[in-house]
Amino acid sequence: MKPPLSDPEMAAAATGIVPSIAGRLTLMLTLVLTIAATGTIIAAYAYGRTAATRAFDRLLTGAALQISERISVVEGETVVDIPLSAFGLLSLASEDRIFYRVLDPVGATLTGDEAFPLPDEVRAGDAQMLYDAEFSGEPVRAILMRRFLAERSVRGPVTVIVAQTLRARGELAREIVARAVIGVVIAGFLTLVLAVLALRLALSPLDKIERAILARDPKDLTPLSTDTPREVAALVAAINRFMARLDRRVGAMQNFVADAAHQMRTPITALRAQTELAMEEEDPRRLRVLQRRIRDRAMGVSRLTDQLLSHALITHRADxxxxxxxxxxxxxxxxxxxxxxxxxxxxxxxxxxxxxxxxxxxxxxxxxxxxxxxxxxxxxxxxxxxxxxxxxxxxxxxxxxxxxxxxxxxxxxxxxxxxxxxxxxxxxxxxxxxxxxxxxxxxxxxxxxxxxxxxxxxxxxxxxxxxxxxxxxxxxxxxxxxxxxxxxxxxxxxxxxxxx
Missing domain, CATH: 3.30.565.10 (Histidine kinase-like ATPase, C-terminal domain)
Incomplete structure (x- = not known):
């Protein structure tokens, strides 16, 4: 018993549209490539954010280091000489704002924005640390760097904080992702085109089998001799087995019809002739002879009919x-x-x-x-x-x-x-x-x-x-x-x- 058709198959049967192997494989390949491209884009976005963060963190580190190197003690007071070069590289991101703050060993702000927030937790032994914060209504990335002073009048760590908004970082990450997306789309499209062409070439033996079958005479049930790849050989073998069974069925049916037409005609004709002779015969002795002949002929016709049907049934049951x-x-x-x-x-x-x-x-x-x-x-x-x-x-x-x-x-x-x-x-x-x-x-x-x-x-x-x-x-x-x-x-x- 055939399994019931699914809804897509019923819809396809109703509209006369039957999905092809090439169409199904193309759809599956497109789905696989879409999943792979999506994963690649997500990975590229994560990589872009990481790369942009690392690049600008290095700039923040360099600026904080230059500032910390220009801290000195003059006449018992801590002096900070902010070099312009410290913000030179950071200023390349023209849309970003830069903040800084320098604190003396006791925590008083020597210069910069007094309100710039410190990290939530600072370990005593950390010479520097990077952290995220929010200032002036914008998210910022900051670095905290410490320089230890050991002067007679000033002893302890001087804290330097340099921060920058994240606009340039986001723009750099988006640029990396955009280039990755373009590359992925182009590569995926080319891969899909080449895969479809390869698929068409790989399925060409099926077209060859189709042409060979369509070109055949409907009465030709001889095996297909088309050369096919190993994967399609099972299909061709199944077709050949089916045609062999069909040939046997057709041959058995033709033999039965021919045998019945040929073998039944003669005994029935003889039976009819002897019946007509018996109807005209008046001699009882000759009539009994004719009756025996009629009986023998009738038994022969009965046995022939029985064995013709039995032979046809045996041939049918063999398959x-x-x-x-x-x-x-x-x-x-x-x-x-x-x-x-x-x-x-x-x-x-x-x-x-x-x-x-x-x-x-x-x-x-x-x-x-x-x-x-x-x-x-x-x-x-x-x-x-x-x-x-x-x-x-x-x-x-x-x-x-x-x-x-x-x-x-x-x-x-x-x-x-x-x-x-x-x-x-x-x-x-x-x-x-x-x-x-x-x-x-x-x-x-x-x-x-x-x-x-x-x-x-x-x-x-x-x-x-x-x-x-x-x-x-x-x-x-x-x-x-x-x-x-x-x-x-x-x-x-x-x-x-x-x-x-």
Whole structure:
């Protein structure tokens, strides 16, 4: 049962728009590139902010160092000579404002903005530290640097604070990000274009397969011979397997129609002619002869119809039936019961082992094959007839064998086992499909047909099948020797062939 379609698939089916592999891969690749570009831009923004902060922090450090170097003690007082060069580099950021403040060892402001805030926590041993603050309504970045004075009149650290607003830093970070974005967009677009071109080239074998299929005649079911990459070979193999199954189905249907049209016409015509003769015949003795002929013809038509339908069903099940673990003893019993009911056999002996004989197969097909073996022996052999099931554990095979006391088949008929409509000329009831059905069932189950005679001189015909892998060790082995065995491998169902 097919799974229900999703909403996008239903919408696509309703509009007739079916997404292609190339479209899906392009969409996925675009999504991946978008995620990668977004991550790159975020990383570039973080890097830009870090780079701008480091660059301007170095300028702040340089300015604070120049100021601290110009601090001296003159006549017992701390003197600060602010050099112009200290703010020369900082002034390159024309939109930014610069602040400074110098404090003596006791914390009094010697020069600068008295209101500029100090950091929340200053450790006694720190010679310098960078911190963020807010002053005059703007965020600022500041550096606090200490210089220790050891004069007679002045002893202790002199604190120098230099600060700058963040406008230039933000502008530098945005410039770095903008350049990174441009590079990422260009690289991503080129990557996407090249990837799509590579994708089209990689998917070209699918176009080749499509053209090869569209160029074919609708009746051409031969395998595709297009050279394809390894990844597409499985698809081509699946298409070839499907076409092979379809070819078998079409061939089986055509054979059935042709066989039914050809094989049914003659016996029905003969039956009608003999019926007309019987209607005009007045001699009771000749009338009884005609009645027997009509009965034989009717039985022949009935058997032919039954076997035509059985053959068609067996051919169909060869492609569609689910194989199961089956006990051949049950198959033999059901086939014997069916043969008694429909085949006119008065006595059929069963020789079954005490332990199960398991094979993997289709119970219906195997039952039909066994029933046809019995019917063939009833029609052409000499009773008593025995149906035997056995297993050979060493060879890994199981067999369904029919014995009768007749002379058996000659070499020519043995060679033609598997061909359809090879009838016995002396028996108008013969449909000529019995052994053809047996051969097809054996082929379907990867088995074979053997003929010969056993130690008692009885003619035997068997279906050999592979034993199931889990066959019980207690199964009986085939311990009756045969004088001679001829193995006949089944022919293809589409060829002309036999049975009785």
């Amino acid at each position: 569609s039936a689910t194989l199961e673990r089956i006990d051949l003893r049950r198959v033999a019993m059901e086939a014997e019961r069916e043969a008694r009911r429909t085949g006119g056999a008065s006595r059929i002996d069963l020789d079954l082992p005490s332990d199960p004989v398991f094979v993997t197969g289709d119970a219906f097909s195997l039952r039909e094959a066994a029933r046809n073996l019995i019917n063939n022996a009833v029609a052409h052999g000499v009773p008593p007839i025995m149906l035997r099931v056995s297993a050979d554990l060493e060879a890994g095979t199981a067999s369904v064998t029919v014995h009768d006391h007749g002379p058996g088949m000659d070499a020519d008929r043995i060679a033609r086992i598997g061909q359809r409509f090879v009838r016995t000329a002396t028996d108008p009831r013969s449909a000529g499909l019995g052994l053809a059905i047996v051969a097809e069932v054996a082929q379907f189950h990867q088995g074979s047909i053997t003929t010969g005679s056993d130690s008692g001189g009885r003619f035997t015909i068997s279906i050999l099948l592979p034993l199931d892998a889990d066959q019980s060790d207690g199964s009986d082995a085939d311990d009756q020797p045969r004088e001679e065995t001829v193995v006949v491998f089944p022919t293809q169902p589409s060829q002309q062939g036999t049975g009785n």
